Amino acid sequence: MGSVAINMDENSIRGEHTESSIMIDRRLHECVRLDDIEAFKSLIQTNLAEKLVTPCGNTLLHVAVSYVSDKITSYLAKEFPSLITTQNSQKDTILHLAAREGKYSDIIKSLVESNPCLMRKANTKGNTPLHDAVIKGNKGLAIFLVSKDPELAYYNNNNGKSPLYLAVENDKKKGILDDLLKSGAPIPIYREDGDALPKGKSPVHAAIKQRSRDILERIEKVMPELLRLTDEELGNSLHYASSIGFLEGVQFLLRKFPDGAYERNSEGNYPIHIACKGHSVDVVKEFLRSTPFAKEFLNKKGQNILHVAAERGKGNVVRYILGQKKTLVEPLVNEMDEDGNTPLHLAVGYGKAGAAFVLVRDKRVDSSILNNENLTPYDLAEQQSKSAEEKFDKANEMDGQDNSKDVESGMKNSSTKNSTDSTSSERKQDKAFDLKRDTEKASPKDEGLINYFGVVTTLSILYFYASPKKSLRDYFTVTPGLISQGKEESKNRIGNLLVVAVLVAGVTFAGAVQLPQLRVNNNSREQHHESNSTITASHYSSYENHLYGYLFLDVGALSASTVAALILLWANFNDARFILLGVQLAAMMVFCSIIMMFGAFLLSVRIALLGSPEVWLTIAIIVVAVVFFLFQAFLFLPWVLPSPVDQIVEGILVNYLYYLWFFTLFYSWRWLTEKLPELPDL
Structure with a gap:
């Protein structure tokens, strides 16, 4: 060869x-x-x-x-x-291959016994042979390896996972967990190449991740000290169980590992803080049952459990805490953290409308407390609203610029498509990962929109419940700026009022011209009724009264509208100082003319229907006319009032209309979010 x-x-x-x-x-x-x-x-x-x-x-x-x-x-x-x-x-030894291939023979056993260093060698993934044996379910080899070197069960690979952790993850498939637990190896604190579990992932955390109380009980029965292991990122087992809302796990751990409730994680939070950041009220209830002195739990920022629940916007948790007994709630509601913020400050500052709504409606919550920046919750809401609006506008501008660049880039790419096909195909895979990563994050515009609506909604809530109270004098205090603004607005009103005044004058004049003909028609009808002996003296008297009333109102409307038109023309061609007074007086005259014209219209309808057997028709016409008249009067009222007073009244009315509309939507949203989880899966 x-x-x-x-x-x-x-x-x-x-x-x-x-x-x-x-x-x-x-x-x-x-x-x-x-x-x-x-x-x-x-x-x-x-x-x-x-x-x-x-x-x-x-x-x-x-x-x-x-x-x-x-x-x-x-x-x-x-x-x-x-x-x-x-x-x-890949830095695999022969023992790695034997573990992965599911092989276990006497020759492998003898090689390991004569060369124990094979058991601790790690490949490029950081896996020892025991890792691979657990992953592949090579139970015989795994039992042999852990019997020779029990500490191998705690060695972490590059992902921070030990064989024991992997055994928990694969317990349903491989069934090696109990064998590793029975090895009885003490938990190592240090090893040759550094720390073991303190920087890795705890097998207890793996059991909690799977929400398996059965595995927790098996671990506690054989090696209860594993319950005390701490993950660098996730904290102890109680921290992690609380973060995912694993109620059965929390109940079990509070009974078997009660000291864990008094340990802080890397962020300085106790498990009860983590529970209040989640959605599970039942987990919070379990903590309050076992640790009733909730005011003693402060994180490194000096925040109690109500602080963190409000900061995360967990309205259901906030509502539950506020519903507890007085001795538990009162030390929490108005307490300030290191920045001087109360729970209401934090809910407002982070734009958490649901939590802010629950807090501000509670009478025990003081909405006038100043934080370290001398801001009340309402002041903070106003500040955050302006900031969120600026950020959203900026993100919107950036998004528009990016879109224009994308269009331009797309045009360039389309013109050179044939010359870059080969290069595109080589980079397709990397680009796919980039696109996937980009889609996992919201664009600045979308993120700004979410924040903006949250902050504005919170400001709306605070406006109704915690805004500074104004006295009657404040409402009717007119600033010079409003006066100058009123002059400018009055110039614009002149033309509009003049058109309305002329229209009213024309309509009322036409009505007066038609009056003789109306009288003749009614007289002939009256004579016809007399010939049939069906009209009475009272009927005739009623007709005369309606006719005279119609005449009075029609002439009054014509006169008032004509005077208003003359005043407006005078104000338009004379001293500017007369504009405000002239427009105000003309608006009142036009308003009166419209009222009188409406009254004349009702009387003309009554005259037309006089003697008619259809009484319901008369009533229906009058009701409809009155309803629409009141609506028109309401819309015209701002024209009659002085400009400063108009702005004040309009602000008050609009605020209450907004109040009604806002809370209709808000309660509908709360009902919907509570109802959706109860609906069956579609």
Whole structure:
């Protein structure tokens, strides 16, 4: 067999190929697969046995172990002992391959016993052979390895997962967990290459992640000290169970690991704080039952449980806490953290409308407390609203610029598509990952929109419940700015009022012209009724009264509208100082003319229907007319009032209309969010 001599240097031991590396011959590979020791010996050259590799760097011993070729494995281990600890390009030893291939034989057992260093060697993923045995469900080898070196169960791979953690994850498939637990290995604090579990993932956390109380009970029964392990990011087991709302796990841990409730995580929060950041009221209830002195739990920011619930906008948790007994609630509602913020400040500052709504409506909550920046919750809401609006506008501008750039880029790309097809295909995979990563994040515009609506909604709530109270004098205090603004508005009103006044004058004049004809028609109808002996003296008297009333109102409307038109013309061509007074007086005259014109219209309808047997028609017409008249009067009222007073009245009325509309939507939203979880899956 042709061969090239190589030196067994450090690179080959690590599985890195040198220029003189050669591949294993096909016939030699077949002998190893069939465990044909005689043929193997006839083909192998002694000086090359240690130098033959597969494309991934596996030696002959790796191949023999993967095929469970015990005869060839024994021969190679005896004749070439250096192959036992050689690692391939992935830094796998022969024990890694045996673990992954599900192989476990006496020869493997003897090799491990004679070379214990194999058990702790890690590959490029950081996996020891025990990791791979647990992942692949190689139960026999896993039990053997952990019996020889119990601490292996706690070694972490590059993902921070120990074999024990992996055994919990794969418990339903592999069933190795109980065997690892029974090894009875003490939890290592340090090892040769650094910390063990303190920087890794706790197997208890894996059980909590699966929401498996059964695994927790099994762990506690055999190795209760595992319940105390802490994850660097997730905290202790109670922190993690609280964060995902695992009620059964919290109940179990509070009973078996009560000290965990008094430990802080890396962010300085106790488990009860983490529970209040979640949606599960039942978990919070469990903590308050076992730790009733809630005011004593302050995180590193000096925040109590109501602070963190309000900051995260957990309105249901806030509502539950406020519903507890007085001795528990009163020390929490108005307490200030290191920044002087009360729970209401935090709910407002983060735009959490639901939590702010629950807090501000509670009479025990003081909405006038100043934080360290001398801001009340309402002041903070106004500040946050302005800031959110600016950020949203800025993000909107940036989004528009990005879109224009994308369009321009797309046009350029389309013009050069043929020349870049090959390059695009090479980068397609990387671009796919970029797109996936981009879609996981909201655009600045969308994020700004969400924040903006949250902050504005919160400001609306605070406006009705916590805005500074104004006295009657404040409402009717007119600033010079409003006066100057009123002059400008009055110039615009002149033209509109003049049009209305002329229209009213024309309509009322036409009504007066039609009056003689109306009287003649009614007189003829009256004579016809008299001939039939059906009209009475009272009927005639009623007709006369309606006719005189119609005449009075029609003439009054004509006169008032004409005077208003003259006043407006005078104000438009005279001293500017007269504009405000003139427009105000003309608006009142036009308003009166419209009222009188409406009254004349009602009387004309009564005259037209006088003596008609259809009483319901008369009533219906009058009702409809009155309703629409009141609506028109309401719309015209701002024209009659002085401009400053108009703005004040309009502001008050609009506020109450907005108040009614806002809370209709808000309560509908709350009902919908509470109802949706109860609906069956579609």
